[in-house]
Amino acid sequence: MTWIHPLSAEAEATASVLGGKASGLVVLHRLGLPVPPAFVIGTAACRAFLRDGRLPGGLCAELAAAVSDLEAATRRRLGGPERPLAVSVRSGAGVSMPGMMSTILNLGLTTEATAGLAAETGDLRFALDSRLRFLSSFASAVAGQAPEDLEAVAREGGGEETRLAAAIRGVEALFLERTGEPVPDDAMRQLELAIRAVFSSWDTPRARTYRELHDIPHDLGTAVTVQAMVFGNRDDHSGTGVAFSRDPNTGERSPFGDVLFGRQGEDVVSGRSATRPLAELAGREPAVWAGLLEAVNQLEEHFRDVCHVEFTFEAGRLWLLQVRPGGLVGRAAVRVAVDLADEGVVSRREALLRVRPGHLRYAHTPRMENAGTLDVLTRGLGACPGVATGRVATTADQAARMSADGPVILMRPHTSPLDMHGLAAAAGVVTARGGPASHAAVVARAMGKPAVVGAADLTVDAVAACVRAGGRTFPEGTLVTVDGTGGQVVVGSPRIVTAATDSHLRRLLEWADEVSGGDSGRDEVERLTAAHAVLNARRDHDPPHQEAAG
Amino acid sequence: MTHLADGKPMDGRPADVPSSPQTTSTELLVLHTLRCIGFSGLARVSEATGLPEPDAESELIDLAVAGLVTRVPGDFGGWGLTEAGRAADARWICEELDAAGARRAVTEAYDDFLVLNPEVLDLCTAWQMRSVDGVAAPNDHTDPAYDSRVLGRFTDLDRRAGAVCARLSAALPRFQRYRTRLTEALARVRSGALDYVTDDLASYHSVWFQLHEDLLVTLGIPRH
Numbered sequence: 001m002t003w004i005h006p007l008s009a010e011a012e013a014t015a016s017v018l019g020g021k022a023s024g025l026v027v028l029h030r031l032g033l034p035v036p037p038a039f040v041i042g043t044a045a046c047r048a049f050l051r052d053g054r055l056p057g058g059l060c061a062e063l064a065a066a067v068s069d070l071e072a073a074t075r076r077r078l079g080g081p082e083r084p085l086a087v088s089v090r091s092g093a094g095v096s097m098p099g100m101m102s103t104i105l106n107l108g109l110t111t112e113a114t115a116g117l118a119a120e121t122g123d124l125r126f127a128l129d130s131r132l133r134f135l136s137s138f139a140s141a142v143a144g145q146a147p148e149d150l151e152a153v154a155r156e157g158g159g160e161e162t163r164l165a166a167a168i169r170g171v172e173a174l175f176l177e178r179t180g181e182p183v184p185d186d187a188m189r190q191l192e193l194a195i196r197a198v199f200s201s202w203d204t205p206r207a208r209t210y211r212e213l214h215d216i217p218h219d220l221g222t223a224v225t226v227q228a229m230v231f232g233n234r235d236d237h238s239g240t241g242v243a244f245s246r247d248p249n250t251g252e253r254s255p256f257g258d259v260l261f262g263r264q265g266e267d268v269v270s271g272r273s274a275t276r277p278l279a280e281l282a283g284r285e286p287a288v289w290a291g292l293l294e295a296v297n298q299l300e301e302h303f304r305d306v307c308h309v310e311f312t313f314e315a316g317r318l319w320l321l322q323v324r325p326g327g328l329v330g331r332a333a334v335r336v337a338v339d340l341a342d343e344g345v346v347s348r349r350e351a352l353l354r355v356r357p358g359h360l361r362y363a364h365t366p367r368m369e370n371a372g373t374l375d376v377l378t379r380g381l382g383a384c385p386g387v388a389t390g391r392v393a394t395t396a397d398q399a400a401r402m403s404a405d406g407p408v409i410l411m412r413p414h415t416s417p418l419d420m421h422g423l424a425a426a427a428g429v430v431t432a433r434g435g436p437a438s439h440a441a442v443v444a445r446a447m448g449k450p451a452v453v454g455a456a457d458l459t460v461d462a463v464a465a466c467v468r469a470g471g472r473t474f475p476e477g478t479l480v481t482v483d484g485t486g487g488q489v490v491v492g493s494p495r496i497v498t499a500a501t502d503s504h505l506r507r508l509l510e511w512a513d514e515v516s517g518g519d520s521g522r523d524e525v526e527r528l529t530a531a532h533a534v535l536n537a538r539r540d541h542d543p544p545h546q547e548a549a550g
Numbered sequence: 551m552t553h554l555a556d557g558k559p560m561d562g563r564p565a566d567v568p569s570s571p572q573t574t575s576t577e578l579l580v581l582h583t584l585r586c587i588g589f590s591g592l593a594r595v596s597e598a599t600g601l602p603e604p605d606a607e608s609e610l611i612d613l614a615v616a617g618l619v620t621r622v623p624g625d626f627g628g629w630g631l632t633e634a635g636r637a638a639d640a641r642w643i644c645e646e647l648d649a650a651g652a653r654r655a656v657t658e659a660y661d662d663f664l665v666l667n668p669e670v671l672d673l674c675t676a677w678q679m680r681s682v683d684g685v686a687a688p689n690d691h692t693d694p695a696y697d698s699r700v701l702g703r704f705t706d707l708d709r710r711a712g713a714v715c716a717r718l719s720a721a722l723p724r725f726q727r728y729r730t731r732l733t734e735a736l737a738r739v740r741s742g743a744l745d746y747v748t749d750d751l752a753s754y755h756s757v758w759f760q761l762h763e764d765l766l767v768t769l770g771i772p773r774h
Contacts, residue, residue: 144665146664148664149661152771205706206669206672209706212703213700327684329686356684361682361687396589418763437668437674439671441675442671445688446749446753446755447749
């Protein structure tokens with residue numbers, strides 16, 4: 001095949017053809033880890049599509065053949081009335097562009113296939129939920145429907161199955177209104193439209209902006225991974241999550257992550273649902289937990305670096321959907337580099353090269369000491385670095401009043417301009433919704449207030465003047481501390497640490513001085529940069545070292 | 551709010567709302583602007599409405615007499631809506647929308663706004679934080695090349711935002727004020743006032759954020 005590449009341990013194409021996501025799947029295959037069957041439409045097809053405005057000749061025939069192979073591997077039929085096959089359609093460029101491009105889940109769940117899925121599983125709610133997720137992601141990717149509109153439709157009331165059926169009709173109506181055509185009920189037609197939408201999403205103004213700001217060329221194009229769905233929303237023994245081989249906040253060697261029981265992947269990434277700490281898997285799904293630990297250890301060994309995976313478990317069976325090595329920042333990156341050297345996984349010189357000067361600057365941001373004794377109130381995404389301690393206020397007016405008596409942490413479901421005076425009065429801010437690029441985050445940074453956004457399990461009850469999270473209730477006035485780097489909100493005022501007290505950083509800089517022959521009189525960035533200069537000069541003269549592999 | 555529910559006009563209700571829907575009365579303009587910008591001093595109300603301060607203050611006093619706004623004194627004081635003011639604004643702004651027959655046009659423009667909104671937030675984030683060695687660090691604005699790249703994209707986005715503002719203004723003239731304020735913010739940035747991207751209370755992001763609030767209030771959509 002010219003355009004399409006089956007995904008297997010034997011796949012040879014590079015990340016620039018397959019995209020980063022699919023290349024990770026190839027690694028998972030090679031290590032014998034469980035990956036749902038998939039194929040990839042390479043970046044060349046995207047470039048041809050963007051150049052000519054149509055899918056390249058021959059792609060449709062290859063697509064039909066690749067779908068047949070997928071059907072054979074899963075013993076299912078795409079859009080079939082019995083044992084229907086559903087697939088995910090995901091973008092994946094050679095360079096990561098998080099959140100910029102489209103993903104469609106549960107594609108192939110036509111009206112008939114949804115009925116087939118309900119009959120097969122004996123679970124109508126599950127089948128309708130899956131169909132709704134398909135329609136929402138399809139309307140968003142293909143028709144450009146805003147998530148706000150889709151969420152509003154999905155919130156409509158009624159009993160569980162009635163509500164889902166109404167929401168399905170609502171999204172179908174939105175799609176018809178926006179495009180003038182109904183959602184196609186032919187699975188292959190859905191697939192073709194989804195692929196076009198993912199290709200087109202490469203060239204949205206938003207994606208172009210992202211590339212210009214991150215020095216990514218515009219002519220790379222994205223690959224499209226088409227993969228058999230596994231259903232994290234299948235039953236009580238299903239779910240989805242993200243697992244890091246080491247704690248990304250601290251670099252500590254203990255698996256870390258989030259899990260969402262009974263849900264599908266986008267719910268974790270979007271931050272729209274309340275996740276549970278990964279370790280809860282150990283009690284609830286011991287086999288999944290054991291498999292996951294073994295997988296991340298194997299992957300760490302392969303990459304010789306910290307890594308994280310996206311996973312789904314369906315009816316007690318673990319599947320891995322994505323892996324990426326590295327990606328830790330600041331003090332956590334320093335700690336991992338030093339620990340890997342101590343563990344003999346990498347040499348000290350590679351540990352030094354892995355830490356960039358930017359990490360050292362970042363390492364100076366004050367953080368809460370992670371002594372394992374923190375009473376975590378909630379977790380979200382760090383949106384403005386820094387630590388702030390104060391008393392909880394649940395409205396902007398309350399924050400303005402309470403700030404006369406000492407520092408205040410404003411906690412809101414989201415922020416609107418009506419909260420601005422409360423934000424101005426507060427020492428820190430926490431919102432239940434929103435991401436690092438939300439109004440709340442932009443405003444918090446504009447005012448220099450440590451901020452945590454998207455704390456999905458947080459409920460703010462302004463009427464009762466309290467907040468709720470993790471099954472607990474905290475009245476207004478409770479003393480809390482916000483870490484706008486790691487995204488934690490804890491009860492009380494834990495010790496704050498800065499880089500000066502960090503033993504891993506001290507050791508790394510000692511190694512740097514040994515390499516450069518320098519002394520500790522200079523600033524940290526200079527010490528590291530001097531060591532990098534020596535190591536890079538040596539590397540240019542040496543033959544490629546085995547360390548460079550992976 | 552029985553006095554609102556029974557359909558009779560409240561005291562202080564702008565008399566010309568139903569009769570001349572195309573032009574928002576000054577009183578409703580001040581009330582609604584305050585609803586969208588949040589608790590503010592007189593200078594901000596004046597800037598956001600485009601009214602001279604004495605005129606804005608006179609309207610605020612009338613609205614206060616009607617129990618729709620209130621003024622908190624002191625250093626951090628300012629004007630804000632009362633509960634009755636929020637309810638009255640929601641009702642009158644909805645009546646204005648329907649009297650102008652503009653609901654469909656504003657709804658469509660809101661959909662276009664939602665396409666641009668993530669990009670505005672991306673750009674604001676890129677203005678505030680910069681990825682160095684894969685680490686998001688605060689942008690210290692010492693690299694003019696980076697800043698001008700961000701602003702170049704802002705200019706491109708503003709052109710597309712202009713089309714949304716034009717549709718909104720054609721439907722309801724009061725939306726024209728946002729176009730003016732966004733253009734002013736960007737012009738100030740170009741002349742070196744970097745605070746007018748995200749930091750100032752009249753920055754591009756602040757005005758955009760208020761426009762977002764205005765669209766939600768106008769269409770009666772709760773913010774989630």
